[in-house]
Amino acid sequence: MRQDGWNPYVAGALSGLVSIFSVWAAGKFLGASTTFVRTSGMLEKWFAPEKVAKMEYFIREVPKIDWQWMFVVGILIGSLIAAVSSGSFKWQSVPDLWRQRFGPSVSRRAAIAFVGGTIAMFGARLADG
Amino acid sequence: MTELVYGLITGILFGFFLQKGRVLRYDKQIGALLFKDFTIIKFMLSHIAVAMVGVYLLYDLGLVKLSLKPTILGGVVLGGLIFGIGWGLLGYCPGTSLGALGEGRWDAVWGILGMLLGAALYAEAFPWLKTTVLTWGNYGKITLPQVLGVNHWIVIAAFLAGTIALFRFLESRERSKKAANGLNPDKKITF
Numbered sequence: 001m002r003q004d005g006w007n008p009y010v011a012g013a014l015s016g017l018v019s020i021f022s023v024w025a026a027g028k029f030l031g032a033s034t035t036f037v038r039t040s041g042m043l044e045k046w047f048a049p050e051k052v053a054k055m056e057y058f059i060r061e062v063p064k065i066d067w068q069w070m071f072v073v074g075i076l077i078g079s080l081i082a083a084v085s086s087g088s089f090k091w092q093s094v095p096d097l098w099r100q101r102f103g104p105s106v107s108r109r110a111a112i113a114f115v116g117g118t119i120a121m122f123g124a125r126l127a128d129g
Numbered sequence: 130m131t132e133l134v135y136g137l138i139t140g141i142l143f144g145f146f147l148q149k150g151r152v153l154r155y156d157k158q159i160g161a162l163l164f165k166d167f168t169i170i171k172f173m174l175s176h177i178a179v180a181m182v183g184v185y186l187l188y189d190l191g192l193v194k195l196s197l198k199p200t201i202l203g204g205v206v207l208g209g210l211i212f213g214i215g216w217g218l219l220g221y222c223p224g225t226s227l228g229a230l231g232e233g234r235w236d237a238v239w240g241i242l243g244m245l246l247g248a249a250l251y252a253e254a255f256p257w258l259k260t261t262v263l264t265w266g267n268y269g270k271i272t273l274p275q276v277l278g279v280n281h282w283i284v285i286a287a288f289l290a291g292t293i294a295l296f297r298f299l300e301s302r303e304r305s306k307k308a309a310n311g312l313n314p315d316k317k318i319t320f
Contacts, residue, residue, distance in 0.1 A: 004151060009296070011150030012172035016179025018142045023184050026135040029196045030143065032224030036248040044249060056259075057252035067136035072227055074140015075147065079231030082148035091233045095155035095220065110239040113219050117226070117243025118250070120215025124223060125251040126258065127208025128198050 005088070028067050033124040035072045037061045144228050147172075153228040155220035155236070162217055167299050174292045181285055197272065203265025204258075219243070 005011070022028050041063025045052045052058050083089035094109045102108060147153050150172045160166025187193040216222055219240040221229050226244065229237040251258075274281040 006149040006151075008150045008152065008168045008171040009175045011146045011152075012175030013179045015143055015146035015150070015172070016176040016183070018139060018146065019176065019180035020183030020187070021142075022135070022139045023180075023193050024187055026132060026139070027193065028132075028135070028139070030139070030224075032222075032227075033244075033248075036223060036244045037252065040245045040248040040252065043245065055252055055255075057255040065133070067132045070133045070136030071140035071143070072224065074137045074142075075144035075224055076140075076227040076231040077137075078141035078144025078146075079148040079153060079228035080144075081141070082145045083232035086149075088148075089233045091235060093236055095234065095236065097156040097159055098220070106236075109236050113221075113236055113239035114243035114246075116215045116218025116220070117240035118215070118247040119243075120212050120219055120240075121223065121244035121247030122251050122254075123208045123211030123213070123215055125208070125248060126262065127205045127212060128201070129208070129212070 005086075026067065028071075030071065031068055031129075032072050032075075033121065033129060034061055035069045036121055037125065038063050038066065038069060144231060147225065147228045148232055153221075153225050153232060154234065155229070158216070158220045158222070158225070167303075171296065171299065174295070178289055178292050181288065185281055185285060195272075197270040199270050200268040201263055201266060202268070203262040207262055215247070 019030055022030060037057070038061055041052055041055075041058045041061070044058075045063055052063065080089070093106045094104055098109055150168070151157060152169045152172045157166055157168050161169040184193060184195075188195060219226075221237050221240050223244060226237040226240045230241070272281070274284045277284065
């Protein structure tokens, strides 16, 4: 069995060096979930700017593009570069394991992923993670 | 502006290694939750081990500040349980959903949209949560070395010893599993 991708210990350790670099160079610790709050706020601002301006949580986490927002976008780009350059990029609407268990329906996967995402982010924010 | 560029570069590097480590995929994330695939555990603990040593070295040299979040048991325990349910359904976490999209797994888009809704709902619920759940067991900004009353390097050494022991256990288990399946164990990793 050929090992797919890099050794996870090596890839993980190298990503740890990225963490150290970030804290040292920019004073920033890696995180992602605040970005979803800021983006939600930016989208809501289009429809109800007065409401967003008064909401306590959006006063705390101001809806704007900041370091972490760019970091999250960077994850997409970095992953794309790694995937395309190694030939492991693959358009897929239903993951293999999901398909085996729940079948090929795209809408079923979409519905559960959406609900799961909603729940996951609420929990992540509650835990302040 | 410089800060935004740093964010982008850091994200690109991190996303690159996440993809190379093969930790972004639904199958890997669910595999970890089912205790069937330990790739994510290996990646994550390796990251933490390296970052922990490096950041505390810089901290001891006075070059960086730590960024502590308050320990609020109500929020962490309830939030963790809720997050776990959502993670199990979605199969991506907030950061890796973008990475999964980057390698073409576009079902992550539904998760990203759901997470945006979840964040919006949380913002609505926040004034109420702040006076209830988020007051339960608030210990403020504490660290493990501080609670234990020991130097941080003792905690780090204990963490590293535990991590290496776990890695050795995982590798020997996987080797014996492969041997049982009649396959040649691929290149040995020893610690």
